[in-house]
Amino acid sequence: MAALPELLACEAQAHPSRIALQGPDSAFSYGQMMQAAEALAEQLRLLGVKRAGLCGDNSLAWILADLACLMTGVVCVPVPVFFSSSQTSHLIERASLDCLLSGEQGTGSEHLGHGVWLRHLPVTGAGAWMPEATSKITFTSGSTGTPKGVCLSSAQMTATTLALKERLDGVALQRHLCILPLATLLENIAGVYLPLLMGATVIVAPLQSLGMTGSSGLDLGSLVSGINQHRPHSLILVPELAMALVAAAEQRQLDSRPFRFLAVGGGRVSPELLARGRAAGLPLFEGYGLSECSSVVALNVPGAQCEGSVGKPLSHVELMVDTDRHIIVRGNTHLGYLGDEPEADDWLDTGDLGAMTPDGFLLVNGRAKNVLITSFGRNISPEWLESELIQALGAQQAVVFGDGEPNPSALVVIRDGRSPEQLRGDLAALNASLPDYARLQALYIRRDPLTQAAGHLTTNGRPVRHRIQSDLPTLLAAAFPLFSSTLSVNQSGDSHMAFFDRLQQETAEARAHVTGAPVVSAIAEGRFSLEAYTWFLTQAYHHVKHTVPLMMACGGRLPERMEFVRKALVEYIEEEYGHHEWILNDLEACGADKEQIRNGKPDLSIELMVSYLYDQINRCNPAAFFGMVQVLEGTSIELATPLGEQIQKLLGLPNQAFSYLYSHGALDQEHFEFFRNLMNDITDPDDQQAIIDAARVVYRLYGDMLHSIPLPADRKEQAHAAA
Known part of the structure; x- marks a missing residue:
């Protein structure tokens, strides 16, 4: 069996000009990728590097350095970006690394070319025992605080990659986006080696640009935006990401049309989630594997899938369930753990409990021991x-x-x-x-x-x-x-979910009525008039003047068990008192008669919104007031400052006309964080439901107001109105 470098060379010969690696600012064709990796491999030979740590964010340089290590026989040890400093130090010492390779320049590092930097490490001794054929050591997150190094050969990684290619035969994948850290073995093999052997393009971007921080941090908006921008055919997901993307697809925030195969692994996935995802257009397929088997050992694919299973075993391994219901594997298991002599038994006990269906699909039923697996696939x-x-x-x-x-x-x-x-x-x-x-x-x-x-x-x-x-x-x-x-x-x-996140999720559809109001796109297109702005401020005055009275009414009706909420309201009142007068001053700066507005009446939508909230507080559940807070402060953070700046530029108004919008865009950032923490402390189901229901109604009515803002049909009409 040819090794990965030889197989990649064949791909480069077959289509040298096809794009292999695509980064934010540059790209490598297959021919250029192989030339760059070979040049880096020669640098490593000249420097006498034997064991190299590969660290840093996802980048083209990371992949090139990894390929260079494969070509020159350097033992590559990926350093997870989420490891603590003590875990990283343990990894360096345990593997006795000669150097660290990175796509970022560091103190004392030298440039090897193609964005790869090398920093020599002090000699720490012979290091732990390592099997002779070791090509890569992947350190797991560790079920304890000290990670274990799994030693893999080039042949084992090649076997897994070819078995995956065989299983995915017939699935046309031309663009894969890496959203897991490249130091994760699953992304390294199935997200880089596999697409390259399929002649596809591997798209790499800094993890933070895709909303990913650490091992478990996620900004869903940034992730969805990045995916929509890159339009990949395939992704590798852990359960937490699968849940987030299913919700985004259901809310039509995520464009599911480009997807052809979304692999989910690293932890338990409910069949209901997979069904929801497919109903929303996401081709989700669950798989199963472990580092000790060079990643994937079983996978569902189109035309060969079984609900509730993790798929059939790949062709390069034997898999069975023993009499104790333990899942055991043979055929492509690791060389051993770094520092531990390999076990004589050919069969590897995965530590998982399972069963096989009559037609050969694997069911995974939980852990045999006490190890917890988080929804991000981390062992604890x-x-x-x-x-x-x-x-x-x-x-x-x-x-x-x-x-x-x-x-x-x-x-x-x-x-x-x-x-x-x-x-x-x-x-x-x-x-x-x-x-x-x-x-x-x-x-x-x-x-x-x-x-x-x-x-x-x-x-x-x-x-x-x-x-x-x-x-x-x-x-x-x-x-x-x-x-x-x-x-x-x-x-x-x-x-x-904590209640704040549930509140966000269950009001997402209602929130779209606000963010999708025509006024938002009209301002971006330059179709906005002084009449429209004064109309909006007038409506703002008529609901903001009720904010403090509503808080006082809510506070007076709260039961004693919610004393902590009453205390929070005191702080809110101090912050909010007098804001309605700010709006009147803004209106005066726009040339409006503020006393006439003070004595006027609001649009029906605002009249109904305020009346609804008083009614909920006095007749139903006073906690409903916080549904309004969810809407108004959340909307302020999202829209106030950027729209205010665009309006001021369009209309040429002074800063004195924007005290309300500008202050709330910034001020409500702190308010909303305070609100988030307060909501997470509300645990009574009736209180929670009252807040959710009220938020949905207020989103509807506040959105109706935004939809009613009088807008000029075009810039010409706007200019005429301004004149």
């Missing part, structure tokens, strides 16, 4: 985090849970009487020291210890995890929750 040992919690928080007991969630949570027993605020600070300090995928999203504090009598502990004091999991609703209901991120676990024990 609960025992590791529990020891960290006991040490950092002085907890008497700790149990970590959250398999399939973006981040883990923990139930802790603390009996020394510290306040929640003190513990919040301790939790923040602990999270700051952890890799981002292992940071705790929620802490549930108990004062009474878990006991053996209740079945929660073994005789030697270890947690009985299955019993604790089954009793989790009761245990959490009796605990005090502290949240450190936007995701949490509710008191019934079900995993779910």
Whole structure:
């Protein structure tokens, strides 16, 4: 079997001028890619490099350096961008690296060409034992804080790539966009080697430009925008990204037409999500693999798929489920772990439980051991985090849970009487020291210890995890929750979005009525008049003048259990008081009679919006008021400053006519973050639903107002109106 460099050389000979790598500012044809990689390989030979760490953001230089290592036999060790400094140091020392390669210039680095920089590392000794045929060492996120190095040969990576190419025969993929870090083995093999052997173009962009930060951070708007811009045929997704893109496709924010194959792996995916995605035009196909098998070992594809399964095994491996229901693999397993002698057994126990269907599809039913897998595909040992919690928080007991969630949570027993605020600070300090995928999203504090009598502990004091999991609703209901991120676990024990994110998601369709108002595009096209601006400000005055009275009415009606919300309203009132007078001053600067407007009446949409909110507060649930906050402050952040600047440029008005728009564009950034945290503290389902329902109504009515703004038909009409 030819190795990857030889196979890529054949592709370059077949179509040398076809684009192989596409970056933000440059591109390489297949011929240019091979020439550049060969030139870099020669540089590595001359420098005597044997083991190189490959670090940095996704870039063309990263791929070229990786290919150069393959060509020259340098052991390549990708350094995940999300590793903590201590994990990176462990990786460098464990692998005894000669140097670090990067697409970014660093202190003491030298340029090898084609954007690749090399920094020599001090000699640290012989390093850990490594199998002779090792070509790449991929460090997993580690089920503990110390990652393990999986040693792979070039032949093993080639075998996986060719097996994937065979499985995808008939799927025409010409453009693949890398949205996972290239240091992730799955993206490295299935997102770079595979498309290149298929003669496709690999599109690479900085992860932050695609909304990705760390191992788990996501700005969905930036990701969707980047995907829509690049129009790839294929993507590799972890479950968290699949969920986000399905929601975006359902809301018609994501253009699904270019997609031909979206692979999902790295964690459990619900059949319902896959079905929703396909209904929204996303060709989602679940697969399964692990680093120890050079990534993918099973994959669903068009024409050969089974709902609820991860597909049939690829042709280069044997896979079976033993009598203990463990999934075991043979045929393309790793050479060994860095520093550990390889095991004699040909079969590799994956650590997963599963079953095979009669027609050969693999079902994965969970972990055989206690390791949690986050929805971003990161492995976490609960025992590791529990020891960290006991040490950092002085907890008497700790149990970590959250398999399939973006981040883990923990139930802790603390009996020394510290306040929640003190513990919040301790939790923040602990999270700051952890890799981002292992940071705790929620802490549930108990004062009474878990006991053996209740079945929660073994005789030697270890947690009985299955019993604790089954009793989790009761245990959490009796605990005090502290949240450190936007995701949490509710008191019934079900995993779910924190309320703010749910509010955003469930009002997305209603929000489109505001952001899609004709006035937004009209301003961008230069079709906006002084009449339109004064009409908008007039309506703003008539609802803003009710903001403080509405807050006071809400505060007076809140039950005692929501005292923390009443306290927040006091702060809101101080911030909002008098803003309606700002609007009148803006109107006066536009030449309007502010007293006439003060005594006038609003548009019917605003009259109904204000009346609805008073009615909800007085007759139904006072929490409904925050539906208005969701709409108005969110809209201010998104539209106020950019539209204000365009309007001022179009109409030539003084700054004194924009105190409302400009202040709210900036001011509401802080308000909205305050609002986000407040919403995440509201846990009563009735209160939450009242806020969601009110937000939908206010989006509708506020959007009706925006749709009613009188707009000139064209610039000529606008100029005539201005004259």
